[in-house]
Amino acid sequence: MSDRPRVSEHGEQPLTYGKYVGGFLGSVFLTLCAYWVAVHGTARLSVLEVSLAILAVVQFVMQMLLFLHVGEEHGPRWKLAAAGFMLMILLILVGGSLWIMNNLSTRMTPQQMDQYLRSQDSL
Amino acid sequence: MNEELVLEQRREHEATQKTIVGFWVYLMTDCVLFASLFAVYAVLHGNTFGGPSGHDLFHLPYVLVETFALLMSSFTCGLAMLATQRRARNEVLFWLFVTFCLGALFLGLELHEFANMVHDGNSWRRSGFLSSYFVLVGTHGTHITFGLLWMAVLGGYVWKRGITDSIRKRLTLFSLFWHFLDVIWIFIFTIVYLYGSIGV
Numbered sequence: 326m327s328d329r330p331r332v333s334e335h336g337e338q339p340l341t342y343g344k345y346v347g348g349f350l351g352s353v354f355l356t357l358c359a360y361w362v363a364v365h366g367t368a369r370l371s372v373l374e375v376s377l378a379i380l381a382v383v384q385f386v387m388q389m390l391l392f393l394h395v396g397e398e399h400g401p402r403w404k405l406a407a408a409g410f411m412l413m414i415l416l417i418l419v420g421g422s423l424w425i426m427n428n429l430s431t432r433m434t435p436q437q438m439d440q441y442l443r444s445q446d447s448l
Numbered sequence: 449m450n451e452e453l454v455l456e457q458r459r460e461h462e463a464t465q466k467t468i469v470g471f472w473v474y475l476m477t478d479c480v481l482f483a484s485l486f487a488v489y490a491v492l493h494g495n496t497f498g499g500p501s502g503h504d505l506f507h508l509p510y511v512l513v514e515t516f517a518l519l520m521s522s523f524t525c526g527l528a529m530l531a532t533q534r535r536a537r538n539e540v541l542f543w544l545f546v547t548f549c550l551g552a553l554f555l556g557l558e559l560h561e562f563a564n565m566v567h568d569g570n571s572w573r574r575s576g577f578l579s580s581y582f583v584l585v586g587t588h589g590t591h592i593t594f595g596l597l598w599m600a601v602l603g604g605y606v607w608k609r610g611i612t613d614s615i616r617k618r619l620t621l622f623s624l625f626w627h628f629l630d631v632i633w634i635f636i637f638t639i640v641y642l643y644g645s646i647g648v
Binding site for chain 1: 468469472473476477479480483484486487488490491508512515516519520522523526527529530533624627628630631634635637638639642643645646647648
C-alpha cells in the first residue's frame with residue numbers, strides 16, 4: 326500500500342502546511358481588521374461598507390485558493406469553470422434582486438404598494 | 449504486469465478526480481442557494497416592522513468568538529487532511545476530533561444566540577428582517593449540523609479501518625464541504641453581523 330505513488334486527491338499538487346498556516350493566519354488577520362473597522366471605524370458609512378466588502382472578498386479569494394485549492398488542477402480546470410459559472414449566477418441573482426427591489430421601492434409609494442397587494446386576489 | 453498496475457492506478461485516480469469534481473459542482477449549486485438567501489436578506493433586512501434591527505440585536509464580541517471557532521475548525525480540518533496524506537491514522541483521528549469539538553462549539557454558540565433571541569420575543573415571526581436572518585443563518589447552521597454528523601461517521605470509519613484509499617477520498621470530500629462552510633460564514637459575518645452593527 327505505502328509504496329504506491331502519492332497523488333493528492335485535491336489536484337495534482339500535494340498539500341502543504343504552508344498553505345493552511347498561511348490561509349489561517351491571513352484569515353485571522355482579515356477577520357480582526359474587519360471587526361476593528363466595524364467597531365472603531367469613524368469614516369463615512371459608505372466608506373466603511375466598501376472597506377468591509379473588500380476585506381470579505383480578499384478573505385474569500387484567499388480561502389478559495391489556500392483551503393479549497395481552486396486553480397491547482399492540471400488539465401481541464403473543471404473546478405475553476407464551475408466556480409466561475411457560480412459567480413456569474415450569483416451576480417445575476419443578487420444584483421438583479423437588489424436592482425428590481427430598489428427600483429420598486431423608489432418608484433412606488435407605500436400606498437401604491439398596498440393598493441397593488443390588495444388587488445392581488447391571492448393575498 | 450507492472451504496466452497493468454499503473455493503468456489500474458491511473459483509472460482509480462481518474463475516478464476519484466471525477467467524484468471530486470462532481471462534489472465540487474454540488475458545492476457550487478449550494479453557493480447559489482446561499483446567494484438567493486443572501487439576496488432575500490439584502491432586500492428584507494431594513495423591514496423591521498417596528499421591531500429591533502441588527503444593530504440592537506447583535507453582540508459583536510460573541511459573534512467574533514463564533515467566527516474564530518469556525519475558522520479554527522476549518523484550519524484543523526486542513527491539518528487532518530495533511531495527516532491523511534501521510535496516512536497517519538491517529539493524527540487524523542486527533543485532528544478530526546478537534547475539528548468536531550470546534551464545530552460543535554460554533555453550533556452551540558449559534559443555537560444559544562437563537563434561543564436568546566426567541567426568548568426575548570424576537571423570533572422569525574417578529575419581522576421580515578428576522579425571518580430572513582433566521583433562514584439565512586439557520587441554513588448555514590443546518591449545514592454545520594450535517595457536517596458534524598458526517599465527521600462523526602468518518603471518524604468511526606477511520607477508527608475501525610484505518611486510512612484506506614476509499615476513506616481518503618471521503619475525507620477529501622468532507623474537507624471541501626467544511627472549508628466551503630467557512631467561506632460562506634465570511635459573508636454571513638460581514639453582511640449580516642458587521643453591516644448590521646454599523647447600521648447599513
